Amino acid sequence: MTSGHLIFAASIAACLSTPALADPCEGRLPTQAGAEISGIVRYVGDGDSLCVGKTADPDEWIEIRLSDFNAPELYGPGGGAAKAALVRVALHHAAVCITEAGRNGRVVSFDRVIARCRIGHRNVGDLLRAEGIAEGGD
Template sequence: MNKCSLLAAAIFVLFGFAAPAAADPCEGPLPNQLGATFTGTIRYVGDGDSLCVGRTDRPEEWIEVRLADFNAPELHDPAGEAAKQTLTRIAFGRSVLCKTERGRSGRVISFDRVIARCQINGHSLGDAMRAAGVAEGGH
């Protein structure tokens, strides 16, 4: 192999494999009944309106949630990373109570996430995000 081929192979390995898209670790079954409630600890924050709730530290039991009452900017948008950081600060590691709702599509599950309104100590996460000054405006 010549030097150019080695360099190209090294670049491919470094950039082609080193940074795969980060998939969320939530692998638990999703409640699919309207009005179903579930509790647990917020184990993972994916962005400003997506998180994982679990009673144990086992990702195969974590429920992936899309907040019903807050629409954060997408991560690729200018305010998206700040929204994720705020939700992490507000909620990560805390106990939460969630209740499933229908989304705009009329379904309880959308894009492999359950749509739910979640509360910490009786306070809505959506309201907490707005109170923290996070802009809404995602998809």
């Protein structure tokens, strides 16, 4: 093996052994519309996704994609502001979320469940709009 091949092989091995950055939410996702998820907002991933859990154990946290707000992509224009707003209005607050079917008819999208969440008597999407966050993500 040449030194170039060794460097390439070492680079691949390093990439494979480095853990991917991911959200800590590992709870089992409900698969039916109308399921209630309640607990404390434990983590905010971006401007329209958060994790809710009753305990401090990430293995019980459910990752939710908000159904009533479509935030800008995290690393695009406005994405950081959308995440900061969701942190302000939701993180460490009690939330009640009800799962809904998405455009494809499914409740689960990638590794998240689609749901409408309330904090107190207000929908989280309405709280984000009240913060001045414009919708516009994919």
